[in-house]
Amino acid sequence: MDFEAMDPEPTDEQVERYRLLAGDHAAGVGVVCSRHRGKDHAATVTAFADVSYDPPTMLVCLYDMGRICEAVETSGVWTLSLLNSSQRSVANWLASPGNPVDGLLDSVPFHRTEASGTPVLDGSLAWFELATVSVHTAATHQVFVGKMTAMGRAEGSGNADAPLVHFAKEYRSLR
Structure with missing residues (x-):
């Protein structure tokens, strides 16, 4: 078995090794939106998770x-749209650093929630609207915990059996 102790102040090589090993975790892909x-x-x-069913609570980690x-910190309301395997281009577009603020969603089909008007991506497997109840600092990220205020399936979500997943630094489908 391979073993490597982590230095108290990790070297660049250790950080890269961590990124490689942590990439062996398959994770669902979603899009967080806020106004x-x-x-x-x-x-x-x-980096998102369902935390509790009672009351329905989720978390997301944001740089x-x-x-x-x-945006999420200031507004206190956000949506999480879970992507299906046909939405790989959307995932790539919204993961690109330096995207413009104006027109960010012009090429992405979406609708707005009734309560807050926050975007929900059309065709997503499922979506959730959340109100932030707590925020925690974790290294270079903020962990937002939110209580569910609305949820559903986006129109045209016929690919419920084909989620988009991230594994080994790539987007993949289960089929």
Whole structure:
């Protein structure tokens, strides 16, 4: 068995090795959206989890220097759309650094939630609207815990059996 102790202050090589090993975890792919200063913000995420069924609660981890982090923190309301395997191009677009704020979702079909008007991606497997109940700092990220305010399946979500997953630094489908 391979063993490598981590230095208290990890070297660049150790960080890279960690990224490689952590990439062997298959994760669902989603998009977090929020509104801030009258503009839509969105980013692809793989670090999210269902926390509790009673009351329905989820969490998402966002890079603390990203625009989406500021938008979610400021608005206190966000959506998570779970992507299907045909939405790989959407995942790539919204994961690209330096995307424009204006027109970010112009090429992405979406509709708005009734309560907050936050974007939900059309064709997603499922979507959730959440109100932030707590925020925790974890290294370079903020962990947002949210209580469910609305949920559903997006129109045209016929690919419920074909989720988009991230594994070994690539998007993949289960088929």
